[in-house]
Amino acid sequence: MTRVVVALDSFKGSVTAADAAAALAAGWRAAVAGVEIALRPMADGGEGTVAAFAAAVAGAERVPVTVRGPAGRMVDASWLRLPDGTGVVELASTSGIELLGDERRPWDADTLGFGQAAVAALDAGVPRLVLGIGSSASTDGGAGFLTALGARLLDESGASVAPGARGLAEVASVDMSDLRPLPAGGVVVLSDVTNPLLGADGAAAVFGPQKGLDADGVARAESGLARLAALVDVDPATPGAGAAGGTGFALRLWGAELRPGAAEVADLIGLRDAVHDADVVVTGEGAYDGQSAAGKVPSFVARLAAEAGIPVALVAGRIAPDADTAAFAASVSLTDLAGSAEASLADPARWLHAAGAALAARF
Incomplete structure (x- = not known):
């Protein structure tokens, strides 16, 4: 046979x-x-990551959550609770480009909804998080995610900057005094790319056009990401920092561990x-x-x-x-x-x- x-x-x-x-x-x-x-069925951190875990793990439970999506409207999504308590959250269903349909919002889409879903899982007491970060709609450097977790990105006057890539041009400081701590079991990030944050292989240059950035927009977004990187103690050359419009960079700043998504899902199933x-x-x-x-x-x-x-x-x-x-x-x-x-x-x-x-x- x-x-x-x-x-x-x-x-x-x-x-x-x-x-x-x-x-x-x-x-x-x-x-x-x-x-x-x-x-x-497989996934590599992008769209379908939650579904792949749900199909592979007996007893996994979907938990509904409503978050602010990349178009600025509320969207219904879910995170997954595994039998050992681990929470699985994916960016694609909360801040992903597919949620925009044919629309593109290169300057105003952000990762806030992804952060809100992660916060919902933390509030539910998960001891560990697994985060899939493919299919992002934005190039915000993970600023929205950090904001949802309590960080503040401030301009020179001390006011919060605008959401999305637009706000990175004005960021002058990052206040992480109220940032949520990692859960006790840590946070594993599943990604399908190893790109750095900046440069010819970085988030803006490689993935920005998919999100609606033209050549001038790529240069402006690159400048904003570089401005953010200069304010915090994370190496922008870290492999995977450029994943999901720079969300990988923000997650390293939080203290999460980046891993190849396909390999992690393959081990699970x-x-x-x-x-x-x-x-x-x-x-x-x-x-x-x-x-x-x-x-x-x-x-x-x-x-x-x-x-x-x-x-x-x-x-x-x-x-x-x-x-x-x-x-x-x-x-x-x-x-x-x-x-x-x-x-x-x-x-x-x-x-x-x-x-x-x-x-x-x-x-």
Whole structure:
């Protein structure tokens, strides 16, 4: 009997990791008999992190919370309480770019909602926090998160600066006297990138355009982030400090530990053992491009499979022309299957089902 492990990330803004894995598995089973499929929905700190933990850990409990989202409106979200009491909070569902739809607010979006959700978990008495920080809508250096936890970013007159990247241009001091302490068990941050805060590989230069910054805006945001960094005792070159518009930097300032998100989630769900028992592994995400090799789920799963000597296939909504797919024994683009990106996005479950059937024939 062929043993298949399906370890997909979410197809951002389209289908969750769990639903994507289920649709692909259904297509595989419909195409061939005698297959054993283990579903291991994945995440790397971005969208779907809470869902991946919820699917993997028996007894995990979602706790609803209402926070101020990146558009300035209240949004309903949740954090997750694991059986050992650990709280899991993700930025994507509280301060994430998907919450803006087609809108972009490069100067005024912030991470306050993410901080409010973390505070709700702390108020509930969690002994430890796990924070996923991908998919940010802002380049605020984590200022909103720090504000929610009690810090104050002040201008030269002693007044609080404006929210978002806009306020960083005026910050003259950071008052952390009322900052909430870390929980007793500490805070682990899951991130899919290792970028520093500043420079050509930093938060503004690399990720700012995704959030709506033009070339002049990138330079202005960079200046604001540098201004913030000069006021506190954290090295802006720390790997991961530039994650989520600089939220990684703020979390280091709080005292949190940054870790590769995909590896942490994989450990939780027992992915390594599942891969070693497999004949084929399937991984993927919404868009596989030149950045996917830097800590994203598909590259991580491909390395696990290579270590075990197991062939691995890639399924993505779109595979960019610059993407290196040499690590994969097969690759399937939903856009190619559907005939267009619009058709693929309109019914991702249908095309994931078709991708499963195609891979069944291949393997």
